[in-house]
Each structure stands twice: as structure tokens, then as C-alpha cells.
Amino acid sequence: MQQLTQQLKSGYMEITEVPFPALNKGQLLIRNHYSVISAGTEGKTVSDARKGYIAKARSRQKEVKQVIEMIKSNGLLPTYKLVMNKLEAPAALGYSCSGEVIAIGEGVSGFKVGDFVACGGNSASHADVVSVPVNLVVKVPGEVELKQAAFATIAAIAIQGIRQAGLTMGENCLIIGMGTLGQLTYKILEASGVNVMGIDISEAQVQQSAGAGITNIYNRSQEGLEEIITNFTKGNGGDAVIITAATSSLDPVEFAGQVARKKGKVVIVGAVPTGFSRKNYYKKELDLRMSSSYGPGRSDIQYEEKGIDYPVGYVRWTENRNMQSYIDLLASNRLDIAPLISHTFKLTDAPEAYNMILSREEPFS
16 A cells, blocks of 8 residues: 655655554554645644754754753663654654545444544554544544545644634634634634634735635734724624634734733634733733644543543543534535635645645645
8 A cells, every 4th residue: 555654854755655554453444535734734744854953953842852851861872873763764644534444443333344434643644544543533424525524633623722712603703824724713613603704924825715715814914904803893802812823923822912802712723832921911811721632632542542532421522522523514514615625636646735835836725
């Protein structure tokens, strides 16, 4: 079978012939029909891999700290060999896909061979066949297009941010950052009866979003933007501001504090710094919340790898149930994200897709 891989040392990408993944207890073997390239998350991974060692270190400071600690405990030479082996080994890309179940591992119930499913997590990669733990797999009914279902993982990130915002029908929400994640957040909020506005610093992104059917979107630098927001929120300010941008700038958090209403919520979904000034957050008693990826269960080995679910009476929305709620929205025809899909590539042409993302030669989402 074929799989897209990248060498972390050089950033070199290729379609590699690899063995079928092992089907372990608690997993399903799935033949992929579609997998989604996340321009933000994966684009950064590929961009970092193509940098020199110093630039890599600057962009991966957390990993650098881990290496320093490893040197202290294991010594320089063993740590050097370990790091170089990791950099030179081909790594899989991708974390959101959809396809058909072709085999079921021991201990898995509720699925059968032939079921269509959407999958998430590190093993839901760009490959012909993937093996995914059961808590990261959800069923897709026949009436739902698998191309749209493949976005279930990214949609779960958007949905978790929305749940953290605690919005109800008729309230208003401002989204800062209108990449794929921001656009999905916009569409899901719109389908849920929330009044929503999108803001982005890039005019190209504003135009691409507008072309995808997102009507209420503005450039961050547009003259009179705060007045537009005041009118949109009937003078109250945003009930919630969801930040889906990825930037080193403090502007998204500072601006969120300016446009949120008194006692409103600011939810950070994207990768932004939080060393903001106290003024607006203190004066308005704003509620600042972080949103953890797909939802409860993320990075919990017991949940993700061993399939131990959280009881619904204690944790209503897990990452799996967030994924399923997205599929349910598609099945009910309340949500259609087809206009957000700007490009489709064959697996063998996947490296071209990443080159397009990094070069930014044309609009994409």
C-alpha cells in the first residue's frame, strides 16, 4: 500500500510503499476514500521540517527543552543519535480521514465490515489503509458524502471551541481567523442559529472565504471595523469571541477583549500568545477559556488507545461524540461544507498540495 511520508530532517516528501498497518486490539482497519490536509497544522509541520536546524529549534522550543533534559539524564551522544534517527526516519502526515471498514480488531463492537466511517488522530493519515482506535472512529450514514465526512476531526476542534463558548440560539459570535478551522466554526454556528461574523488579517483569506459562501466577513484592518461590530451586536459587543487564528501576535487576544461584551467569553482554539494587557479583561470581567483540540479524551491514553469511554452522564461531549455531532449535522442537511473544499488531489499528487499551501500561489481552504 502507499502512504505519504516526510523526512523531518530535510522536509523531503514522497509517496512510499509500506506494509499494511497492524490491526491491534480495539482498532479498526479502514480503506481510505478521502483524507484532509490541514493547511494550518500540517502546513506548519511541513514548513518547519524544511527549515535549517537553527530555525527548526526556534519554531520547536518545546522539543528543544525536551532534548536538553534528555542530554542531562542520558548524555550528549545517546541523545544526539536518538534525535538524528528521529529526524531521518520518514514520518506520516494527516489526522482526519474517511473510508470503509475492511477489518475489525478484537474487542470492537458496534461496527461491521463495509461500514463507512470518519476517523481522527495520529493514525488517520494520508495512506491507502489506516488502523485507527475505536474511540477515534464514527459511523457515516449512506446519505452523507464521504468527502465532507473526512473533515470530522477538524470539525470536532471547531465544535469543542463552540461548546467552550457556551453559545445559544440568537446570541452573536465573532471569529478571529478564517482559515479552514474558522470557516468550519462559522458554518456550524450558522447552522445552530447563532449570529456570526468572521474577521481575518489577510485580504486573500477574506476573499477566499467570501467565495466559499461566507457572507459576513471583514478584514481586520478595515476602516470602521469596531463600528461594524457594534452595529452587528446591537451595541452590546460579542457574546463570545472565538480565536481560530495561528500567530505570534497578541492582536487577536487584545482585539477580542475590545469587542467582547461585558462578562462575555473569549475562547482560544488556535495557537496564539496570551500575554495580553489586563485592561479590557478586568474591566469587563471577561471569561477567558482554552479549548483542547477535539474535546475531552484528547491525549488520554486510556481513552484514545485503550478505548475506555467516559460515561455520558459525567462527560457529555467527548472527542468521539463531537465528531459524531458533526456527522449528524451533515446527515440532517443543516450543514453543507462542500463550498469550503477548494482543491482535491490524488494521494500520489499529495506533495503538490503541500507545495501549493507553502507557496500560497493561489487561494485555498
